[in-house]
Amino acid sequence: MRVLVLGAGVVGVSTAWFLAQAGHDVTVVDRQSQAANETSFANGGQLSVSQSEPWASPDAPWLAMKWLWREDAPLLFRWRLDPQQWEWGLRFLWECRQQRQQNNVRAMLQIGLYSRAAFAELDASLALDYQRRSQGIICLYDQQQELDQAAQIARVMQQYGVERQVLSTAQLIEIEPALKHCAQRLVGGTYCATDASGNVRLFTRALAEQARQQGVAFLFGHRINALEAGGDGRISAVSVTNAEGHYQALHADAYVLALGSFSPLIAATVGMRLPIYPAKGYSATVNITRPDAAPEVSMTDEAAKVVFSRLGDQLRIAGTAEFSGYSHHLNPIRCQALLQVARAWFPEAADYDHPQFWSGLRPSTPSNVPFIGRAKGWHNLFLNTGHGTLGWTQGPGSGKALAEIISGHRPACDFPFTGL
Numbered sequence: 001m002r003v004l005v006l007g008a009g010v011v012g013v014s015t016a017w018f019l020a021q022a023g024h025d026v027t028v029v030d031r032q033s034q035a036a037n038e039t040s041f042a043n044g045g046q047l048s049v050s051q052s053e054p055w056a057s058p059d060a061p062w063l064a065m066k067w068l069w070r071e072d073a074p075l076l077f078r079w080r081l082d083p084q085q086w087e088w089g090l091r092f093l094w095e096c097r098q099q100r101q102q103n104n105v106r107a108m109l110q111i112g113l114y115s116r117a118a119f120a121e122l123d124a125s126l127a128l129d130y131q132r133r134s135q136g137i138i139c140l141y142d143q144q145q146e147l148d149q150a151a152q153i154a155r156v157m158q159q160y161g162v163e164r165q166v167l168s169t170a171q172l173i174e175i176e177p178a179l180k181h182c183a184q185r186l187v188g189g190t191y192c193a194t195d196a197s198g199n200v201r202l203f204t205r206a207l208a209e210q211a212r213q214q215g216v217a218f219l220f221g222h223r224i225n226a227l228e229a230g231g232d233g234r235i236s237a238v239s240v241t242n243a244e245g246h247y248q249a250l251h252a253d254a255y256v257l258a259l260g261s262f263s264p265l266i267a268a269t270v271g272m273r274l275p276i277y278p279a280k281g282y283s284a285t286v287n288i289t290r291p292d293a294a295p296e297v298s299m300t301d302e303a304a305k306v307v308f309s310r311l312g313d314q315l316r317i318a319g320t321a322e323f324s325g326y327s328h329h330l331n332p333i334r335c336q337a338l339l340q341v342a343r344a345w346f347p348e349a350a351d352y353d354h355p356q357f358w359s360g361l362r363p364s365t366p367s368n369v370p371f372i373g374r375a376k377g378w379h380n381l382f383l384n385t386g387h388g389t390l391g392w393t394q395g396p397g398s399g400k401a402l403a404e405i406i407s408g409h410r411p412a413c414d415f416p417f418t419g420l
């Protein structure tokens, strides 16, 4: 089958790889000059199945209200005259109910575990170099009440076979000696040994290169304008503008929408409403100056919602979510807030005076559960989008699952695939 994959982020490239492995004739289209140039460029680096917790929870509305006027708040809604944003907000409130939260945790875990297996398969067969560290992930707590809540979450994860354990400060320091510098502040933490970290950009580009060698075609520098409906419940073409500014219609047997935060804009061209909204996040990348004072194990400061991953000789610090439309603007207060958190935990680790800041738009659904599967009402349009906070963790598994669906197989994953 000829398949057009729209989008060359980690999700699109993973889908293309597994489609090619299944024997399809695959072309990937993207407006950028290479793969992983947008949200899959400089994220937090965590492969964190054990953190499959949706933002939408019974506490979330109160937290969002509390943070409403704080410029450095971890989660910040900037309400605009934007119906897409308001509709998303209402759906988010709906997902905050306890029953919905439980379902969403389960779905996120299932696709996360499927993805963990897909990573293992790729690591074994391709040996891609993406600065992977398979040393687990620690979550840090400096308040007993938060640690107690984390213990409850850890129990939920354990029910699904994800070993997130509650550990004392001394046990954490044994796993990550760099924490001895801030032992006074810690009340304890959680640890999941089977989580990992790595560089999403290196992974995506290396996998794209492997896919190219297997015959996948990449049309970079092509802006996708619209899907064209054929009138029989089928997409007949995708209209694009190439680097020279010429319009073209691209035809295939099946089409995969993997455009991250921009998927709803292109879906709307055939009347489909996808509840995906960009949640802007920030990262700072700094050079490590004292390797012994920098963490080797990836970490999350749960209260600040900031993550740390060691990528080669650099430390990646990432976090914050700002619902303010499609702007990539870097707010200096939020940039500094990231560095402050890092300085407080690991003061000697890195050169915090020369950070590289970046922002990316997480393609967020109200439930944090992505859309994977056949688009409702269409025979040959497939979705792989809306991965929000965990697109790196879930990307390869989502790509594998969708390739299976397109090939007519049911993935061995208990996830609410669309259209199945």
Ligand SMILES: Cc1cc2nc3c(=O)[nH]c(=O)nc-3n(C[C@H](O)[C@H](O)[C@H](O)COP(=O)(O)OP(=O)(O)OC[C@H]3O[C@@H](n4cnc5c(N)ncnc54)[C@H](O)[C@@H]3O)c2cc1C
Residues within 6 Å of the ligand: 006, 007, 008, 009, 010, 011, 012, 029, 030, 031, 032, 035, 036, 037, 038, 039, 040, 041, 042, 043, 044, 045, 046, 047, 048, 200, 222, 223, 224, 225, 258, 259, 260, 261, 262, 263, 266, 280, 281, 282, 283, 307, 318, 319, 359, 360, 361, 362, 363, 385, 386, 387, 388, 389, 390, 391, 392, 393, 394
């Ligand atoms: C600060 C931050 C930290 C994060 N940390 C983590 C983490 O630690 N762990 C984790 O699992 N996830 C993390 N994430 C989330 C993760 O990075 C995303 O979920 C993931 O990168 C989304 O991948 P994607 O392929 O769906 O989208 P993208 O990478 O954005 O890919 C979409 C592609 O579509 C292309 N495109 C869009 N519109 C058009 C158009 N009209 N025409 C042509 N091409 C188009 C873009 O150029 C892009 O290449 C983080 C995100 C952020 C912002």
